[in-house]
Amino acid sequence: MKRFTSVAVAVVVTSLVIAGPAAANPNIVNPIPGLNGVFGLPQLTGRTVAVAQATGMSSTNETQHVNMLGTDLGIMWDNGNGEILTAFGDTAGLGLPNLLQGSLWSWRSNSLVRSHDGNLADGMSFDSIVKDPLGQAKELVPSPKIPFVEISRIPTAGVALGQNQFMSLMSVKDWGQPGHWETNYSSIAVSGDNGENWTVHPETQRPSDGGSRNFQQNAFLKDGGFVYEYGTPPGRGNLGHVSRVLEKDILNLAAYEYWTGAEWKKGDPALAAPIVDNVGELSVAYNQYLGQYLMLTTDPSDSIVMRRSPSPVGPWSPPEVLVDTNQLRSAYAPYIHPWSSGPDLYFLATVHQNYNVLLLRTTL
Numbered sequence: 001m002k003r004f005t006s007v008a009v010a011v012v013v014t015s016l017v018i019a020g021p022a023a024a025n026p027n028i029v030n031p032i033p034g035l036n037g038v039f040g041l042p043q044l045t046g047r048t049v050a051v052a053q054a055t056g057m058s059s060t061n062e063t064q065h066v067n068m069l070g071t072d073l074g075i076m077w078d079n080g081n082g083e084i085l086t087a088f089g090d091t092a093g094l095g096l097p098n099l100l101q102g103s104l105w106s107w108r109s110n111s112l113v114r115s116h117d118g119n120l121a122d123g124m125s126f127d128s129i130v131k132d133p134l135g136q137a138k139e140l141v142p143s144p145k146i147p148f149v150e151i152s153r154i155p156t157a158g159v160a161l162g163q164n165q166f167m168s169l170m171s172v173k174d175w176g177q178p179g180h181w182e183t184n185y186s187s188i189a190v191s192g193d194n195g196e197n198w199t200v201h202p203e204t205q206r207p208s209d210g211g212s213r214n215f216q217q218n219a220f221l222k223d224g225g226f227v228y229e230y231g232t233p234p235g236r237g238n239l240g241h242v243s244r245v246l247e248k249d250i251l252n253l254a255a256y257e258y259w260t261g262a263e264w265k266k267g268d269p270a271l272a273a274p275i276v277d278n279v280g281e282l283s284v285a286y287n288q289y290l291g292q293y294l295m296l297t298t299d300p301s302d303s304i305v306m307r308r309s310p311s312p313v314g315p316w317s318p319p320e321v322l323v324d325t326n327q328l329r330s331a332y333a334p335y336i337h338p339w340s341s342g343p344d345l346y347f348l349a350t351v352h353q354n355y356n357v358l359l360l361r362t363t364l
Contacts, residue, residue, distance in 0.1 A: 025175040026090035026152075027103040029355035031070025033058045038354040048304075048322045048362040052123030054348060055088065056356035061113075061126045067093035067136040068111060068129070070355035073281070074348030077158040077220070078338045079165060083127070084115045085195050086348070087155040087167060089333075091137055092355060098145055108139035109152040110169070112195045118339060120346045124359050130196055140198045141169055141189055148174055150184060156281065159220040159227055161247050165191040167198065168218040170234065173208075179280070183208045183216045183234040188251060201251050208234065211258075211270030214241045221284045221293075221312060222247070228284070228312050229256070230295075231272075236280030236332070237300050241272035242313055259313045275314045276307060281333040284312070288341040290364060296334040296347055301325045304334045304349060306362075322362045329353065334360075 030036035033056070040058070041050040053059040055071050063069075073089035088111045095106030113126040132138040143153040150171050157168040171184040188204040191197060206212035215231030222228075226244040233239075242259045249255035257264040261273035282297035295307040295316060305319035323331060330352035337359075340346040345362045 025178075025181075026072070026092055026105065026107045026355070027098070027175075029070055029092055029105070029352070031056055031092050031355040033354065036354045038351075041358070042328050042351075044323060044327050044360075046324070046327075048360055050328075051120065051346070051359045051361050054086075054124055054357045054359050056354070058354075059356070060123055063113075063126075063129070063137070066129050066131060067095065067106075069093050069105075071111065071357060072350040072352070072355060073155065073333050074335050074350070074357040075155050075158050075167075075283075076335055076337055076348065077160060077165075079114075079194060080160040080162075081194075082116055083194075084117075084124075084338060085112060085158060085160075085165060086115065086126075087112050087140070087158055087195075088357065089154040090152055091139075093136065107145075108137065109143040109145075110140045110155050111137040112140055114195065120337065120340065120359065120361070124337075124346075124348075140167075140195070141200060143171075151175065156186070157218045157220040157229075159222055159250075161222075161227070161250060163192065165195055166220075166250055167191070168220065168229075169200075170216050172234075176235075179236040181234050185212075186216045186218060190251075204251055204253060206253070206269070211268055211272065214239070214272055215243065215269060217281060219283050221286070223286065223312055230282060230284055232279060232282070236298060237278055238280075239274035240276040240279045240282065240297075241269075242275055243269065243272060244312075276316050278319075281335075283335040283347070285336040285338065286341070287345070287364070289343050294336065294345070296322070296336055298332050298334070302329070302331060304328075304331055304360075306345075323349070323360065 071088040071091040075087045091108045091111045092105040112130045114128045117125040152172040170186045174182045189198040189200045216234045219230040228244045243256045245256045258272040265271045279297040293309045302325040304323040307316040309316045334349040337346040
Protein backbone atom coordinates (compact mmCIF):
# COMPACT_ATOMS: atom_id res chain seq x y z
CA MET A 1 0.00 0.00 0.00
CA LYS A 2 1.12 3.53 -0.64
CA ARG A 3 2.06 5.26 2.60
CA PHE A 4 0.82 8.73 3.43
CA THR A 5 2.50 11.19 5.75
CA SER A 6 0.69 13.18 8.41
CA VAL A 7 1.63 16.60 7.03
CA ALA A 8 -0.08 19.42 8.88
CA VAL A 9 -2.02 17.01 11.09
CA ALA A 10 -0.93 18.73 14.29
CA VAL A 11 -2.16 22.06 12.94
CA VAL A 12 -5.46 20.59 11.77
CA VAL A 13 -6.47 18.75 14.90
CA THR A 14 -6.07 21.71 17.24
CA SER A 15 -9.09 23.29 15.56
CA LEU A 16 -11.37 20.27 15.79
CA VAL A 17 -14.05 19.49 18.31
CA ILE A 18 -12.97 16.53 20.45
CA ALA A 19 -16.26 15.09 21.62
CA GLY A 20 -19.99 15.55 21.35
CA PRO A 21 -23.26 13.74 20.84
CA ALA A 22 -23.33 10.74 18.53
CA ALA A 23 -23.78 12.16 15.06
CA ALA A 24 -22.94 11.45 11.45
CA ASN A 25 -21.44 14.79 10.40
CA PRO A 26 -17.84 14.14 9.27
CA ASN A 27 -16.90 17.79 9.81
CA ILE A 28 -16.99 17.50 13.61
CA VAL A 29 -14.41 14.76 13.97
CA ASN A 30 -10.84 14.12 15.05
CA PRO A 31 -9.52 10.71 14.03
CA ILE A 32 -5.97 11.22 15.37
CA PRO A 33 -5.30 8.89 18.36
CA GLY A 34 -4.41 10.67 21.58
CA LEU A 35 -5.22 14.12 20.21
CA ASN A 36 -8.90 13.16 20.22
CA GLY A 37 -8.77 12.02 23.84
CA VAL A 38 -8.89 8.32 22.94
CA PHE A 39 -6.06 6.08 24.14
CA GLY A 40 -6.32 2.45 23.10
CA LEU A 41 -9.40 0.25 23.17
CA PRO A 42 -12.26 1.05 25.54
CA GLN A 43 -12.32 -1.23 28.58
CA LEU A 44 -15.91 -2.42 28.82
CA THR A 45 -17.51 -4.38 31.63
CA GLY A 46 -20.34 -6.86 31.26
CA ARG A 47 -21.15 -9.16 28.36
CA THR A 48 -19.46 -7.13 25.60
CA VAL A 49 -15.76 -6.50 24.97
CA ALA A 50 -13.96 -4.33 22.43
CA VAL A 51 -11.80 -6.69 20.35
CA ALA A 52 -9.91 -4.34 18.03
CA GLN A 53 -10.12 -1.11 16.09
CA ALA A 54 -10.93 -1.94 12.46
CA THR A 55 -9.98 1.34 10.77
CA GLY A 56 -7.67 4.29 11.36
CA MET A 57 -4.20 4.85 12.74
CA SER A 58 -4.75 2.62 15.79
CA SER A 59 -5.84 -0.32 13.66
CA THR A 60 -3.61 -3.20 12.61
CA ASN A 61 -5.10 -2.62 9.15
CA GLU A 62 -3.33 0.77 9.13
CA THR A 63 -5.88 2.27 6.79
CA GLN A 64 -4.19 5.67 7.04
CA HIS A 65 -1.86 4.35 4.33
CA VAL A 66 -4.74 4.63 1.84
CA ASN A 67 -5.72 8.02 3.32
CA MET A 68 -8.47 6.50 5.46
CA LEU A 69 -7.72 8.18 8.78
CA GLY A 70 -11.24 7.84 10.09
CA THR A 71 -14.61 6.59 8.97
CA ASP A 72 -18.05 5.68 10.20
CA LEU A 73 -20.45 2.78 9.72
CA GLY A 74 -19.25 -0.68 8.71
CA ILE A 75 -21.94 -2.45 6.70
CA MET A 76 -20.86 -6.06 6.13
CA TRP A 77 -22.16 -8.78 3.83
CA ASP A 78 -20.95 -12.09 2.40
CA ASN A 79 -20.06 -11.62 -1.28
CA GLY A 80 -20.92 -15.26 -2.05
CA ASN A 81 -17.30 -16.17 -2.80
CA GLY A 82 -15.74 -16.55 0.63
CA GLU A 83 -15.21 -12.86 1.37
CA ILE A 84 -16.85 -10.26 3.57
CA LEU A 85 -17.34 -6.89 1.91
CA THR A 86 -17.52 -3.92 4.26
CA ALA A 87 -18.84 -0.58 3.03
CA PHE A 88 -17.97 2.41 5.19
CA GLY A 89 -19.72 5.75 5.28
CA ASP A 90 -18.07 9.18 5.36
CA THR A 91 -14.30 8.65 5.31
CA ALA A 92 -11.92 11.35 6.57
CA GLY A 93 -8.44 11.82 5.13
CA LEU A 94 -5.76 14.38 4.41
CA GLY A 95 -5.96 16.60 1.35
CA LEU A 96 -8.02 19.48 0.03
CA PRO A 97 -10.52 20.32 2.78
CA ASN A 98 -14.24 20.79 2.24
CA LEU A 99 -14.23 24.43 3.34
CA LEU A 100 -17.81 24.96 2.15
CA GLN A 101 -18.95 22.85 5.09
CA GLY A 102 -16.30 24.12 7.51
CA SER A 103 -14.41 20.82 7.31
CA LEU A 104 -10.64 20.69 7.71
CA TRP A 105 -10.55 17.19 6.23
CA SER A 106 -10.89 15.83 2.77
CA TRP A 107 -13.69 13.31 2.95
CA ARG A 108 -15.26 10.67 0.73
CA SER A 109 -18.88 9.67 1.18
CA ASN A 110 -18.21 5.93 1.02
CA SER A 111 -15.43 3.36 0.72
CA LEU A 112 -15.09 -0.43 0.70
CA VAL A 113 -12.75 -3.16 1.96
CA ARG A 114 -12.64 -6.93 1.52
CA SER A 115 -11.76 -9.63 4.05
CA HIS A 116 -11.71 -13.41 4.21
CA ASP A 117 -10.72 -13.41 7.91
CA GLY A 118 -12.84 -15.97 9.74
CA ASN A 119 -10.93 -15.77 13.03
CA LEU A 120 -12.32 -12.62 14.61
CA ALA A 121 -11.00 -13.24 18.12
CA ASP A 122 -7.98 -11.00 17.42
CA GLY A 123 -9.67 -8.54 15.06
CA MET A 124 -10.80 -8.36 11.45
CA SER A 125 -7.97 -8.20 8.89
CA PHE A 126 -8.56 -6.58 5.51
CA ASP A 127 -7.23 -8.28 2.37
CA SER A 128 -7.81 -5.41 -0.04
CA ILE A 129 -9.28 -1.93 -0.24
CA VAL A 130 -10.96 -0.45 -3.31
CA LYS A 131 -8.57 2.32 -4.36
CA ASP A 132 -8.54 5.22 -6.80
CA PRO A 133 -5.71 5.84 -9.32
CA LEU A 134 -3.70 7.65 -6.61
CA GLY A 135 -3.77 4.61 -4.33
CA GLN A 136 -6.22 6.17 -1.87
CA ALA A 137 -9.50 4.70 -0.69
CA LYS A 138 -11.92 5.27 -3.55
CA GLU A 139 -15.28 7.01 -3.27
CA LEU A 140 -17.55 4.32 -4.74
CA VAL A 141 -20.59 6.51 -5.45
CA PRO A 142 -19.52 10.18 -5.64
CA SER A 143 -21.39 12.99 -3.94
CA PRO A 144 -21.13 16.72 -4.78
CA LYS A 145 -20.89 17.73 -1.07
CA ILE A 146 -23.22 20.71 -1.60
CA PRO A 147 -25.31 21.70 1.48
CA PHE A 148 -29.08 21.27 1.02
CA VAL A 149 -28.51 19.65 -2.38
CA GLU A 150 -26.56 16.50 -1.50
CA ILE A 151 -23.95 16.66 1.21
CA SER A 152 -23.20 12.92 1.18
CA ARG A 153 -24.23 9.54 -0.26
CA ILE A 154 -23.96 6.97 2.52
CA PRO A 155 -24.31 3.17 2.28
CA THR A 156 -26.67 1.54 4.79
CA ALA A 157 -27.04 -2.05 3.56
CA GLY A 158 -25.47 -4.62 1.24
CA VAL A 159 -26.31 -8.06 -0.14
CA ALA A 160 -24.90 -10.46 -2.75
CA LEU A 161 -27.26 -12.01 -5.29
CA GLY A 162 -25.76 -14.25 -7.95
CA GLN A 163 -22.59 -12.67 -9.29
CA ASN A 164 -23.63 -9.14 -8.35
CA GLN A 165 -23.33 -7.02 -5.22
CA PHE A 166 -26.22 -4.72 -4.25
CA MET A 167 -25.84 -1.74 -1.93
CA SER A 168 -28.53 0.58 -0.55
CA LEU A 169 -27.44 4.19 -0.07
CA MET A 170 -29.12 7.28 1.34
CA SER A 171 -28.70 10.69 -0.27
CA VAL A 172 -28.14 13.07 2.66
CA LYS A 173 -29.52 16.56 2.05
CA ASP A 174 -28.61 18.19 5.37
CA TRP A 175 -26.91 17.02 8.58
CA GLY A 176 -29.26 18.95 10.87
CA GLN A 177 -28.94 18.42 14.61
CA PRO A 178 -27.14 15.31 15.90
CA GLY A 179 -29.27 12.28 15.12
CA HIS A 180 -31.75 14.21 12.95
CA TRP A 181 -30.36 14.49 9.43
CA GLU A 182 -32.53 14.85 6.33
CA THR A 183 -32.42 12.84 3.10
CA ASN A 184 -33.42 13.36 -0.52
CA TYR A 185 -33.98 9.67 -1.25
CA SER A 186 -32.56 6.18 -0.94
CA SER A 187 -31.56 4.02 -3.90
CA ILE A 188 -29.66 0.87 -4.86
CA ALA A 189 -26.28 0.63 -6.59
CA VAL A 190 -25.00 -2.56 -8.24
CA SER A 191 -21.49 -3.90 -8.77
CA GLY A 192 -20.56 -6.76 -11.08
CA ASP A 193 -16.85 -6.76 -10.19
CA ASN A 194 -16.84 -7.49 -6.45
CA GLY A 195 -17.30 -3.89 -5.35
CA GLU A 196 -14.68 -2.24 -7.54
CA ASN A 197 -17.17 -0.18 -9.59
CA TRP A 198 -20.82 0.69 -8.90
CA THR A 199 -23.81 1.76 -10.98
CA VAL A 200 -26.74 3.51 -9.31
CA HIS A 201 -30.16 2.37 -10.58
CA PRO A 202 -32.53 5.38 -10.66
CA GLU A 203 -35.60 3.11 -10.86
CA THR A 204 -34.91 2.02 -7.25
CA GLN A 205 -35.09 5.56 -5.90
CA ARG A 206 -37.39 6.03 -2.90
CA PRO A 207 -38.13 9.73 -2.21
CA SER A 208 -38.06 10.94 1.38
CA ASP A 209 -41.80 11.46 1.63
CA GLY A 210 -44.97 9.39 1.97
CA GLY A 211 -44.49 5.74 2.80
CA SER A 212 -41.08 5.69 1.12
CA ARG A 213 -39.75 7.93 3.89
CA ASN A 214 -39.83 4.85 6.12
CA PHE A 215 -37.20 3.20 3.90
CA GLN A 216 -34.46 5.85 3.74
CA GLN A 217 -32.01 3.88 5.90
CA ASN A 218 -32.14 0.18 5.26
CA ALA A 219 -30.79 -3.19 6.35
CA PHE A 220 -30.90 -6.32 4.17
CA LEU A 221 -31.57 -9.89 5.25
CA LYS A 222 -31.42 -12.71 2.67
CA ASP A 223 -33.76 -15.48 3.82
CA GLY A 224 -35.86 -18.15 2.08
CA GLY A 225 -35.49 -16.79 -1.44
CA PHE A 226 -36.44 -13.26 -0.37
CA VAL A 227 -34.47 -10.15 0.46
CA TYR A 228 -36.00 -8.51 3.52
CA GLU A 229 -35.50 -4.76 3.65
CA TYR A 230 -35.74 -3.22 7.12
CA GLY A 231 -36.22 0.52 6.86
CA THR A 232 -36.41 3.66 8.97
CA PRO A 233 -36.83 7.37 8.27
CA PRO A 234 -33.61 9.42 8.25
CA GLY A 235 -31.94 9.87 11.64
CA ARG A 236 -32.28 7.97 14.91
CA GLY A 237 -35.03 7.34 17.45
CA ASN A 238 -37.47 6.30 14.73
CA LEU A 239 -39.93 3.50 13.98
CA GLY A 240 -38.69 0.49 12.03
CA HIS A 241 -40.58 -1.20 9.16
CA VAL A 242 -40.03 -4.19 6.89
CA SER A 243 -40.63 -5.08 3.26
CA ARG A 244 -39.53 -8.07 1.20
CA VAL A 245 -38.93 -8.93 -2.42
CA LEU A 246 -37.91 -12.04 -4.35
CA GLU A 247 -34.16 -12.01 -4.91
CA LYS A 248 -34.56 -11.73 -8.68
CA ASP A 249 -36.78 -8.63 -8.32
CA ILE A 250 -34.63 -6.55 -5.97
CA LEU A 251 -34.42 -3.68 -8.50
CA ASN A 252 -38.18 -3.65 -9.13
CA LEU A 253 -39.89 -1.47 -6.52
CA ALA A 254 -43.32 -2.55 -7.78
CA ALA A 255 -42.55 -6.12 -6.71
CA TYR A 256 -41.91 -5.29 -3.04
CA GLU A 257 -44.37 -6.49 -0.40
CA TYR A 258 -44.92 -4.63 2.88
CA TRP A 259 -45.68 -6.17 6.27
CA THR A 260 -48.91 -4.65 7.57
CA GLY A 261 -48.63 -6.28 10.99
CA ALA A 262 -50.87 -9.15 9.87
CA GLU A 263 -49.98 -9.94 6.25
CA TRP A 264 -47.82 -9.03 3.27
CA LYS A 265 -49.30 -6.52 0.80
CA LYS A 266 -47.78 -5.28 -2.41
CA GLY A 267 -47.72 -1.86 -3.99
CA ASP A 268 -47.62 0.93 -1.42
CA PRO A 269 -44.84 1.40 1.18
CA ALA A 270 -47.33 3.29 3.35
CA LEU A 271 -48.90 -0.12 4.08
CA ALA A 272 -45.88 -1.07 6.20
CA ALA A 273 -46.72 -1.09 9.91
CA PRO A 274 -44.03 -0.36 12.53
CA ILE A 275 -42.37 -3.51 13.87
CA VAL A 276 -40.02 -1.79 16.39
CA ASP A 277 -39.65 1.68 17.84
CA ASN A 278 -36.83 4.00 18.94
CA VAL A 279 -34.22 2.59 16.56
CA GLY A 280 -31.29 4.13 14.72
CA GLU A 281 -29.07 2.50 12.11
CA LEU A 282 -29.76 -1.23 12.34
CA SER A 283 -28.70 -4.66 11.16
CA VAL A 284 -30.57 -7.98 11.19
CA ALA A 285 -29.25 -11.54 10.93
CA TYR A 286 -30.34 -15.10 11.71
CA ASN A 287 -28.35 -16.63 14.56
CA GLN A 288 -28.00 -20.38 14.23
CA TYR A 289 -26.92 -20.90 17.84
CA LEU A 290 -30.08 -19.29 19.22
CA GLY A 291 -32.37 -20.29 16.36
CA GLN A 292 -33.59 -16.68 16.34
CA TYR A 293 -33.32 -13.53 14.30
CA LEU A 294 -31.29 -10.77 15.93
CA MET A 295 -31.51 -7.03 15.41
CA LEU A 296 -28.79 -4.65 16.58
CA THR A 297 -29.36 -0.91 16.83
CA THR A 298 -29.10 1.92 19.36
CA ASP A 299 -31.69 3.23 21.78
CA PRO A 300 -32.54 6.90 22.47
CA SER A 301 -29.69 7.14 25.02
CA ASP A 302 -27.18 5.85 22.42
CA SER A 303 -26.68 2.50 24.14
CA ILE A 304 -26.11 -0.40 21.74
CA VAL A 305 -29.05 -2.80 22.10
CA MET A 306 -30.21 -6.14 20.72
CA ARG A 307 -33.68 -7.51 20.00
CA ARG A 308 -34.68 -11.13 19.26
CA SER A 309 -37.46 -12.59 17.13
CA PRO A 310 -38.63 -16.04 16.01
CA SER A 311 -39.32 -14.70 12.48
CA PRO A 312 -38.08 -11.92 10.19
CA VAL A 313 -41.14 -9.79 10.97
CA GLY A 314 -41.37 -10.27 14.73
CA PRO A 315 -42.60 -10.07 17.34
CA TRP A 316 -39.35 -8.46 18.44
CA SER A 317 -38.34 -8.68 22.08
CA PRO A 318 -37.68 -5.64 24.26
CA PRO A 319 -34.16 -4.24 23.77
CA GLU A 320 -31.27 -5.81 25.70
CA VAL A 321 -28.36 -3.47 26.38
CA LEU A 322 -25.09 -4.82 24.96
CA VAL A 323 -23.00 -1.67 25.49
CA ASP A 324 -24.21 1.02 27.87
CA THR A 325 -23.77 4.57 26.64
CA ASN A 326 -21.98 5.46 29.88
CA GLN A 327 -19.23 2.99 28.99
CA LEU A 328 -18.86 3.93 25.32
CA ARG A 329 -20.20 7.38 24.62
CA SER A 330 -20.96 8.53 21.07
CA ALA A 331 -21.26 4.95 19.76
CA TYR A 332 -23.70 4.14 16.98
CA ALA A 333 -24.46 1.93 13.96
CA PRO A 334 -23.85 -1.66 15.20
CA TYR A 335 -23.62 -4.07 12.26
CA ILE A 336 -23.54 -7.84 12.70
CA HIS A 337 -20.69 -9.78 11.09
CA PRO A 338 -22.39 -12.23 8.65
CA TRP A 339 -20.21 -15.18 9.70
CA SER A 340 -20.95 -14.65 13.39
CA SER A 341 -23.74 -17.12 14.12
CA GLY A 342 -22.54 -18.88 17.27
CA PRO A 343 -22.60 -18.05 21.00
CA ASP A 344 -20.14 -15.19 20.42
CA LEU A 345 -21.71 -12.39 18.40
CA TYR A 346 -19.22 -10.14 16.59
CA PHE A 347 -20.24 -6.76 15.26
CA LEU A 348 -18.79 -3.44 14.12
CA ALA A 349 -19.81 -0.12 15.65
CA THR A 350 -18.64 3.47 15.19
CA VAL A 351 -17.37 5.72 17.96
CA HIS A 352 -17.87 9.31 16.87
CA GLN A 353 -15.29 10.75 19.27
CA ASN A 354 -12.42 9.10 17.40
CA TYR A 355 -14.44 8.66 14.19
CA ASN A 356 -13.45 5.08 13.60
CA VAL A 357 -15.00 1.64 13.63
CA LEU A 358 -14.50 -0.95 16.38
CA LEU A 359 -14.96 -4.70 16.29
CA LEU A 360 -16.85 -5.85 19.40
CA ARG A 361 -17.90 -9.24 20.76
CA THR A 362 -20.83 -10.05 22.98
CA THR A 363 -21.79 -13.36 24.62
CA LEU A 364 -25.29 -14.54 23.79
